[in-house]
Amino acid sequence: METACLSHSVAAELSQNLEPIMTRPSKRSRATFWQVMLIIGLSGPNAFGQDKPAADASIDAGHAALTPGDHVRQIVVGERKRTYIVHVPEGYDAKKTTPVVLALHGAGMNGSMMVWFTGLNKTSDAKGFVVVYPSGTGPGSFLTWNAGGLIGRFKDERVDDVDFIRKLLDELTTLVNVDEKRVYACGMSNGGMMSYRLAVELSDRIAAIAPVGGTMATDIGNPKRAVPVMHFHGTKDEIVPYGPPIGPAPTFASLKGVEDSVLTWVKSNGCDENAQSDTLSKDGDKMKVTRRTYRGGKDGADVVLVAIEGGGHTWPGRQLPIGFLGRSARNISANELIWDFFQKYSLK
Numbered sequence: 001m002e003t004a005c006l007s008h009s010v011a012a013e014l015s016q017n018l019e020p021i022m023t024r025p026s027k028r029s030r031a032t033f034w035q036v037m038l039i040i041g042l043s044g045p046n047a048f049g050q051d052k053p054a055a056d057a058s059i060d061a062g063h064a065a066l067t068p069g070d071h072v073r074q075i076v077v078g079e080r081k082r083t084y085i086v087h088v089p090e091g092y093d094a095k096k097t098t099p100v101v102l103a104l105h106g107a108g109m110n111g112s113m114m115v116w117f118t119g120l121n122k123t124s125d126a127k128g129f130v131v132v133y134p135s136g137t138g139p140g141s142f143l144t145w146n147a148g149g150l151i152g153r154f155k156d157e158r159v160d161d162v163d164f165i166r167k168l169l170d171e172l173t174t175l176v177n178v179d180e181k182r183v184y185a186c187g188m189s190n191g192g193m194m195s196y197r198l199a200v201e202l203s204d205r206i207a208a209i210a211p212v213g214g215t216m217a218t219d220i221g222n223p224k225r226a227v228p229v230m231h232f233h234g235t236k237d238e239i240v241p242y243g244p245p246i247g248p249a250p251t252f253a254s255l256k257g258v259e260d261s262v263l264t265w266v267k268s269n270g271c272d273e274n275a276q277s278d279t280l281s282k283d284g285d286k287m288k289v290t291r292r293t294y295r296g297g298k299d300g301a302d303v304v305l306v307a308i309e310g311g312g313h314t315w316p317g318r319q320l321p322i323g324f325l326g327r328s329a330r331n332i333s334a335n336e337l338i339w340d341f342f343q344k345y346s347l348k
Helices: 008-023 029-043 111-118 120-127 150-156 161-172 188-201 258-269 336-341
Strands: 069-077 080-088 098-104 129-133 178-188 208-212 227-232 276-279 289-294 303-308
Touching: 029 188, 029 303, 069 161, 080 111, 080 120, 080 161, 080 208, 098 111, 098 120, 098 161, 098 188, 111 120, 111 129, 120 129, 120 336, 129 161, 150 303, 161 178, 161 188, 161 303, 178 336, 188 208, 208 336, 227 258, 258 303
Parallel strands: 098 129, 098 178, 178 208, 208 227, 227 303
Antiparallel strands: 069 080, 080 129, 276 289, 289 303
16 A cells, blocks of 8 residues: 655655745745745655545546547556546547547646646547546645656655556556557646656657656666657746756755756667757747757657747647746647657557
8 A cells, every 4th residue: 555645754854845945035936936846746645645536527437438528537556546537539430549648737737627738639639549638646636746856765655657557558448449559648847757757667658758848857767669759848937947947956856957858868769969950930930949859769769859939837839827837839839749749650
């Protein structure tokens, strides 16, 4: 049985690390916000006590084949009830195998919020893939992913989200006709970090990943195969900064920066370190968007960095009424670029 709460000693140590960040004067509240959110996202539900599944819509029971539309599912992993939403696209044909995209929410969100945040259902219907929105764990609706990055004793009391995704995929194959060679993962912020962890630990089932505003929070280890990566990041992101963190980093967690995350996979995939660059935005656009592509990886596994100059902690192509997240590029669509990238790859 996994521990529902942190031990008193670990909780106290976490509190000591949080206190200086919470109380230290800051010229920009957004800097404090990202630090606190990052710590919460990494330390996760156990810092708050018993976790509960998100209270989404009514939960589908049984193992009847899913039809086009939205379905909320629940599975038990260990002794925890975990939930996920499945959107089966319009025009789905149960006789044909269908690709799947996992969309992992950011810290403080859940699967149903990720539906709204990304607008991926519309892309799913247009392109014909199933999109799945799993929910992390945490207090109430404040859910996070165990994306790695914790050091020492903190990492010993975390939920095994890789096992959750593995079991989710196992169940999904009984509900829809999944093309198991074309299962992909994208994610926002803490969800982007989790997609990196899936690439490391579940590379035999995840064909490619696309993190948005989330860097690596785990070591590369030894993936079973080269995994194609498309990373999106705003250069003015103050929650998960593009450059070095604003202020001191937490002493109990380790995160790579954007460039380090990308180059880690460039080296792991065996790509040419001399990238090819092009501009996705047009002359006169308010925000310049550049794409840097590292080619020549094993089995054609490219690594791509899409940088949004002046962009914040947002999903490109989506405009959200949340000012502190920063500006969002409207001249590109992350959904379209991600799917164009994903559909080039499949497991051997």
